Amino acid sequence: MRFPFIPTHNWFTKKQLEVLAWLANSPDLNVIENLWAIVKRKIRDRKPTTLDQLKQNIATAWEAVSAETCDKLVKSMPRRLQAAKGAATKY
Template sequence: MRKLRQNQPFIFQQDNAPCHRAKKVVEWFAEQKIECLKWPANSPDLNCIENLWSWLDRELAKVGPRSLDELKRIVPDILEKVPKSITENLVDSIPRRINECLKNKGGVTRY
C-alpha cells in the first residue's frame, strides 16, 4: 500500500485459506495495524487476483528467468508495468463474478 501511495484507510482482502490464518500471519497483520476483511471459510473465490497471476505467468514465460535470483529481480519489474486496462478489466469483472456465483448458488463458476 505504501508503494501505491495509498494513505487512506483500507481493508485487506484474502481468501481465508489456512496459510493466511497461520498464527504468524495473523500476528503480522495485527502488528502492522492492517484490518483484514472477514471472509467465510470454504467460500467461492471471487478474487480476480488469480487472473492477474495468469497474466504474470505469461509475461514471465516471455522472459524465461533461469534462476530464483533472476525471478526475484524480474517479477517486480513486470508488475510495475501491468497495463491499466488489465487492472480495470479485472475490477470491472467483479459484478459478473458475483452474479455468476449467486446463479450457481455458490458453486463452481467459469472464473
C-alpha cells in the first residue's frame, strides 16, 4: 500500500506493521463508530438535562468500555473487510 505521507509509511515499514487497505473515512469500517454505539447504549436511559451531566455520562460510559471490547472490535476488522467487498456492510 502506498501512503501519501512518507514519514507515516516509513514508520509502518520500520515497525513491520501490516496495513489493511480500506478507505479511512468509511463509517462501515471505522471501529470508533462501533465504540460510540456502545457508549450511546450505556447512556441512553440516563437522560441528562444539562451539558455537564451529558459530559459526565459520556465520560463514565467511555471509561466502562473494556480493553477486551476494544480488542474484539479491532480483531473483527479482517472479517468486516471481507464482508464489505467494496459496499456497505451490516455493521
